[in-house]
Amino acid sequence: MPERKYVVDTSLFVNPHARKDFGKDPTAAVRGFIRKLNGLDIEVYMPPSIFNELRNFVQPKAIGELELAIRKRAPNTYGIYLPAAVLYDFIEDVRIRINKGLRLAEDFAKDNRPDNDEKLRRLRDKYRDAMRTGIIDSKEDFELVLLAKELEATMVSSDEGVIKFADQIGCAWLSADKFHAVMKKLKG
Amino acid sequence: MPERKYVVDTSLFVNPHARKDFGKDPTAAVRGFIRKLNGLDIEVYMPPSIFNELRNFVQPKAIGELELAIRKRAPNTYGIYLPAAVLYDFIEDVRIRINKGLRLAEDFAKDNRPDNDEKLRRLRDKYRDAMRTGIIDSKEDFELVLLAKELEATMVSSDEGVIKFADQIGCAWLSADKFHAVMKKLKG
Numbered sequence: 023m024p025e026r027k028y029v030v031d032t033s034l035f036v037n038p039h040a041r042k043d044f045g046k047d048p049t050a051a052v053r054g055f056i057r058k059l060n061g062l063d064i065e066v067y068m069p070p071s072i073f074n075e076l077r078n079f080v081q082p083k084a085i086g087e088l089e090l091a092i093r094k095r096a097p098n099t100y101g102i103y104l105p106a107a108v109l110y111d112f113i114e115d116v117r118i119r120i121n122k123g124l125r126l127a128e129d130f131a132k133d134n135r136p137d138n139d140e141k142l143r144r145l146r147d148k149y150r151d152a153m154r155t156g157i158i159d160s161k162e163d164f165e166l167v168l169l170a171k172e173l174e175a176t177m178v179s180s181d182e183g184v185i186k187f188a189d190q191i192g193c194a195w196l197s198a199d200k201f202h203a204v205m206k207k208l209k210g
Numbered sequence: 211m212p213e214r215k216y217v218v219d220t221s222l223f224v225n226p227h228a229r230k231d232f233g234k235d236p237t238a239a240v241r242g243f244i245r246k247l248n249g250l251d252i253e254v255y256m257p258p259s260i261f262n263e264l265r266n267f268v269q270p271k272a273i274g275e276l277e278l279a280i281r282k283r284a285p286n287t288y289g290i291y292l293p294a295a296v297l298y299d300f301i302e303d304v305r306i307r308i309n310k311g312l313r314l315a316e317d318f319a320k321d322n323r324p325d326n327d328e329k330l331r332r333l334r335d336k337y338r339d340a341m342r343t344g345i346i347d348s349k350e351d352f353e354l355v356l357l358a359k360e361l362e363a364t365m366v367s368s369d370e371g372v373i374k375f376a377d378q379i380g381c382a383w384l385s386a387d388k389f390h391a392v393m394k395k396l397k398g
Contacts (some may be wrong), residue, residue, distance in 0.1 A: 077390075092305075103290055105289075106285070106288075106292050106349055109300065112301075113346060113348065113352050115278040120341045121375075123308070123311050127311070127319075127333055130318065131329050134322040136322060142319060142320070159304075160302075160305055
């Protein structure tokens with residue numbers, strides 16, 4: 023059997039739909055994942071930035087166990103080259119979102135009704151949706167995809183923006199909610 | 211004398227400080243530039259997208275004359291590769307700006323004073339400043355720098371975001387307000 027490499031995102035343990043077969047909360051999911059991994063002939067990687075993000079959701083003891091079960095490694099950001107077209111598309115996407123953000127801000131600036139708490143809640147929801155959904159929006163997400171590309175590994179995530187970027191640069195990916203079934207199948 | 215190539219931005223003709231030695235308005239500046247170019251042993255390029263932007267500021271007759279004096283050419287966006295670190299930095303810059311934009315929108319959403327016109331003017335100014343100043347924010351700007359890089363030409367612009375990006379990818383540039391003096395010197 024060929025060596026199989028996977029680069030996993032926090033969403034595998036944090037997203038309720040993705041982790042449901044591994045455990046009922048992030049800490050239980052990490053433990054369930056480590057058990058499943060035991061004896062499997064695969065290599066699982068996480069960029070250190072993504073691993074550190076996971077500390078916000080998982081108990082320190084389980085994090086320590088995960089650190090022994092997987093490999094932490096950052097992508098070689100200075101050694102990898104991407105087609106200029108990728109940045110071109112990103113700049114255009116950001117430009118459109120910035121315009122949407124301004125339209126939203128204008129709508130809320132014009133609304134002079136007194137209930138500010140309700141307005142701020144609605145503004146934050148709509149702004150997040152307009153600016154962040156479906157786009158790669160953090161260094162951590164970028165490192166995730168880039169590491170998978172560099173290692174010729176399969177990226178495991180349920181983040182829409184991350185998956186879209188993986189497709190742009192030709193990186194293999196698997197929806198996080200399918201990883202439990204893949205591990206089961208690999209066990210044979 | 212070695213062949214010299216320049217890729218020029220609209221700011222050379224549109225920015226009052228940059229164009230002052232060429233002409234009193236964009237149309238006069240384009241005409242003044244064409245006169246200066248006459249007999250000079252240099253090649254001046256513009257990406258078609260930038261050339262089209264200039265149509266918004268310059269009379270059609272002068273645009274037609276410029277089209278004969280310079281070369282229009284797009285960069286090979288699919289053939290040029292950039293270090294992943296460039297996109298990494300861009301993603302991080304955008305993330306910080308998106309957060310600033312939300313803080314701004316929140317401030318204006320909470321302000322329930324009745325003068326909406328004044329508020330919208332202030333919001334647009336501050337938002338543009340937070341989101342667009344000092345960052346490459348359009349496909350046109352991206353093409354400008356990329357073409358100069360591809361041709362190993364000097365990019366001529368007075369746009370802060372464009373110059374910053376040129377430095378990131380190691381592209382030679384000249385401040386637009388210096389180009390008149392450079393042309394004069396080349397004439398000898």
